[in-house]
Amino acid sequence: MASFHGNQTTSSTTTLTHSPIYHSIILAGPRLKPLQQIHARIIITGLGRTRSLITKLLSFAYAAASPISYTRSLFFSIPKPDTFLFHSLITLTSKFSFPQESLLYYRRMLLANISSSNYTFSAVIKSSADLMAFSIGETIHCHVYICGYGLDAYVQAALVSFYAKSGRVMIARKVFDKMPDKTVVAWNSMISGYEQNGFGKEAIELFYLMQYLGVKPDSSTFVSLLSACAQVGAIGLGCWVHEYIARNCFDLNVVLGTALMNMYSRCGNVSKAREVFDSVEEKNIVAWTAMISGYGMHGHGSQAIELFNEMSFDGPRPNNVTFVAILSACAHAGLVDEGRQIFTTMKQEYGLVPSVEHQVCMVDMLGRAGHLNEAYQFVKNISPKEPAPAVWTAMLGACKMHKNFDLGVEVAEHLLSIEPENPGHYVMLSNIYALAGRMDRVEKVRNIMIRNRSKKEVGYSTIDVDHKVYLFSMGDKSHPKTNQIYLYLDELMSRCREAGYIPASESVMHEVEEEEREYALRYHSEKLAIAFGLLKTGPGVAIRIVKNLRMCEDCHTAIKYISIIANREINVRDRLRFHHFKDGSCSCQDYW
């Protein structure tokens, strides 16, 4: 056997690649059943331990997404796995998303004293990223150095993407900067790395750098770039991308099309999103879901339902994400009966098990519409597991909205007992106490928060003016025109007050920190961005703002007044949906 090892691959392929059995494997392709039948034949004919045949069989088995138990047994039936086998298994498993298998083979390969190549390294780095096995990835990064592949373009691009996926964008950028030859893929990895970590602005800036250096973008670049545009509301650049891909005859495939649709919906133009949707040839479930969610975001519940029905009729099968989208569309449009119906359909006709997200949608939908008892009943009926904190949070939101303080306090206290480390719950509890007039308790909760140094997520708003994105956070003074902006905002707000706007009282503010309270009222990031936008654009130009958190009541009211005072259309996208302000009212009809 030992003498067989080594040269055997070449000698056997010459004979076996022409053998009928090898041919039948090729014919079977990536289909599990036929492959298993051939496997049986191989065993019967006594070739069951022939490496080349089993290797080919295994590669198709992975492409066919076969059960791990089967592929493992195939692997273990091979007496002396060689370099070729390991390399193909590692690249295949990583490509077909069996990351744990990929790492397992890597380990066995190391144990067998077989060295890695740039092919295997880039594959196992991707697998570590997919598995979120961050320390393993770092270890492999060390192996890469030791084995001298530190400058391989494929390996480096994989590392960029690995560090980005593990949330360490700075390190990703460091690896990227060190690359001597930056391939398009490397640029794409870095751009998408920024985008996926919420750094849309940086993603866009990197794209501009890429343009400046004359690197030709491809369809992947645009997919990530469009996501970044969607994130920060950069409609100017988004439209430019659309024109660019049309002018350069890019194939509008589903992925690019969906990214484009998503950009348009999230930048405020649903009808344009629909145009793109209609022009995409092979729509998959992701494209349909994106369109449904686009309608939902804009409060167009009935259009969302219409599209959903159309899809059930002759479209792909809806998945969990689709149901989150459609249920949340119902919630934001107040379509309670339809939502209940769809929830039932989801379980009965599609056999899907509602997840936490769906439960949140239902509680939110019932709660918003004022069916507090039904919502509470729904929460209590959740079994077999205890309802998730997110579900209770939705319930709490409903209590607050409909001013049911007794239930609200009960829910908030329960929430704190199951998730004491979440600062958001303290803020909610403190707000509920404040609304109920229990100022003694408000102070108590705030003190706990200050003691714990709890900080909630920092809010910011972005605005796109002349193809450039500006970012504002609360009380922000980093902008060169700061004084002018603040002065203008103050003037604007006093004119709003003259027109009847009453600022929310301090006790209902979401902020807890002392220094934040001072700025809280007037200088929420969306107000700053709007003031900036009004200053920078001419009359009649609509203002588009994107906010990372949900809008507060006070801003919502204030912006309605601003739309009258400044005589402008103002569109604000908050974390969940759009608000189109015009002539003193909002498209959400105060239902959000």
Added chain:
DNA sequence: CAGGACTTAG
């Protein structure tokens, strides 16, 4: 013997 980056919800 062979490869990567990318779209939907909250």
